[in-house]
Amino acid sequence: MAPGGVQANGRVSDLYRKFGPAIYSRCRRLLKDDALAEDATQEVFVRVHRHIESAPDDAAALAWIYRISTNYCLNQIRDRGRQAEATDPAELPEAPTDHPEPGLMDRDLAMKLVSRAPEKLRATAILYYVDGLEQEQVARTLGISRRTVINRLQEFTERSRKFITREGDAA
Amino acid sequence: MNTRGHLSSETIDLLLLSALNASEANDAKAHLDTCEACRTRWRELNEDKQQFEQFVFARTLPKVEARLEKERGGFFERFRALWLLPAVGVTAAAVFGIVALNGPGTQTEDDLYVGIKGGSPSLEIFAQHEGGDAFPVKPGGALKPKDRIRFVVNPAGAKYLLIASKDGAGAFTVYHPFGATESVKLGDQLPKKLELPGSVELDDTLGTEHVVAVFSDAPVTADAVKAALDADAAAPKLPNARVVTWEFQKAP
Numbered sequence: 045m046a047p048g049g050v051q052a053n054g055r056v057s058d059l060y061r062k063f064g065p066a067i068y069s070r071c072r073r074l075l076k077d078d079a080l081a082e083d084a085t086q087e088v089f090v091r092v093h094r095h096i097e098s099a100p101d102d103a104a105a106l107a108w109i110y111r112i113s114t115n116y117c118l119n120q121i122r123d124r125g126r127q128a129e130a131t132d133p134a135e136l137p138e139a140p141t142d143h144p145e146p147g148l149m150d151r152d153l154a155m156k157l158v159s160r161a162p163e164k165l166r167a168t169a170i171l172y173y174v175d176g177l178e179q180e181q182v183a184r185t186l187g188i189s190r191r192t193v194i195n196r197l198q199e200f201t202e203r204s205r206k207f208i209t210r211e212g213d214a215a
Numbered sequence: 216m217n218t219r220g221h222l223s224s225e226t227i228d229l230l231l232l233s234a235l236n237a238s239e240a241n242d243a244k245a246h247l248d249t250c251e252a253c254r255t256r257w258r259e260l261n262e263d264k265q266q267f268e269q270f271v272f273a274r275t276l277p278k279v280e281a282r283l284e285k286e287r288g289g290f291f292e293r294f295r296a297l298w299l300l301p302a303v304g305v306t307a308a309a310v311f312g313i314v315a316l317n318g319p320g321t322q323t324e325d326d327l328y329v330g331i332k333g334g335s336p337s338l339e340i341f342a343q344h345e346g347g348d349a350f351p352v353k354p355g356g357a358l359k360p361k362d363r364i365r366f367v368v369n370p371a372g373a374k375y376l377l378i379a380s381k382d383g384a385g386a387f388t389v390y391h392p393f394g395a396t397e398s399v400k401l402g403d404q405l406p407k408k409l410e411l412p413g414s415v416e417l418d419d420t421l422g423t424e425h426v427v428a429v430f431s432d433a434p435v436t437a438d439a440v441k442a443a444l445d446a447d448a449a450a451p452k453l454p455n456a457r458v459v460t461w462e463f464q465k466a467p
Contacts, residue, residue, distance in 0.1 A: 176217050
């Protein structure tokens with residue numbers, strides 16, 4: 045909701061020009077569809093316009109738009125019942141990850157498991173495992189405490205480990 | 216480089232956009248030379264960037280700009296529609312014709328996408344003159360009797376809100392929740408922009424009108440707000456509350 049007018053529109057166009065490639069790439073990775081990614085990128089920048097008065101300066105703007113795009117794509121995935129990435133057990137490792145530390149989970153594996161995770165864990169998992177943010181940065185991005193980030197990552201890891209083990213046993 | 220020994224997606228994106236400073240860019244490039252995982256990620260993101268710039272940007276920019284224009288008009292149209300709702304039940308109060316509905320306000324889905332929390336509380340006032348378009352009232356701006364005003368707030372995590380006024384004749388009125396004796400509890404998950412329901416029709420009292428929005432984590436009484444306004448209408452102070460002040464001139 046930005047009654048700012050032409051000036052606000054101009055800034056959003058500039059942001060689209062500058063950060064559009066990064067956001068398009070992000071939407072493409074999350075939605076796994078070029079056309080959906082194109083639409084999602086446009087929708088993200090319409091939302092940027094609505095909240096342009098909250099937009100940080102250029103240096104921090106990308107992280108801010110990242111957050112909008114992550115939430116938008118996760119909602120699209122939820123609403124359309126889409127899978128962020130194929131979760132055919134055959135594509136998953138046959139054994140649980142060898143890494144005891146949740147911080148060491150592989151990025152691609154995390155992407156495969158995100159769509160299996162409860163909604164409340166998805167954004168945290170994507171920001172930490174896929175985007176490579178630190179726990180403190182994830183906390184700031186999502187407006188939650190670092191303790192909550194740690195808890196959600198542990199829950200994500202545990203659920204993923206059980207899923208992989210179960211699918212491995214069933215195979 | 217993060218604590219897991221890799222570049223974040225943001226760092227790689229900023230590198231591709233040439234938006235890192237020289238030192239950061241050199242560090243990132245040095246890491247790419249030694250890390251196959253990050254190099255693969257860089258290649259993926261670079262391919263997407265090329266695709267966007269070659270095939271997507273020029274085709275979609277006009278669509279985005281058209282959407283922004285539509286959004287801009289939509290704000291006023293949406294607000295205009297909301298004006299119609301309270302008009303049905305306007306009560307002829309001695310001083311103001313007011314309808315104020317207690318409720319959670321309007322929460323839009325994209326507010327949740329943005330996921331704003333914290334920050335500083337804010338108050339915006341929008342006005343309508345003789346049924347025309349809604350327009351934002353600037354601090355110290357001029358309004359006329361019979362103009363209608365509405366409030367948009369950013370609670371910034373506050374749990375309670377009260378909006379009150381002291382008009383040019385010194386009369387104190389609680390605008391939101393209208394006529395209440397203490398502040399109203401807000402919802403648990405609020406958007407940054409909370410459009411409060413109902414509107415206020417200004418009466419004929421002329422002069423400077425001070426409006427305060429009192430944000431707090433516990434209820435604040437109207438009496439306490441009145442006392443604070445009486446003590447200093449331009450900068451009222453209330454313990455354990457964040458007060459946003461606003462004033463406008465009411466002239467014929």
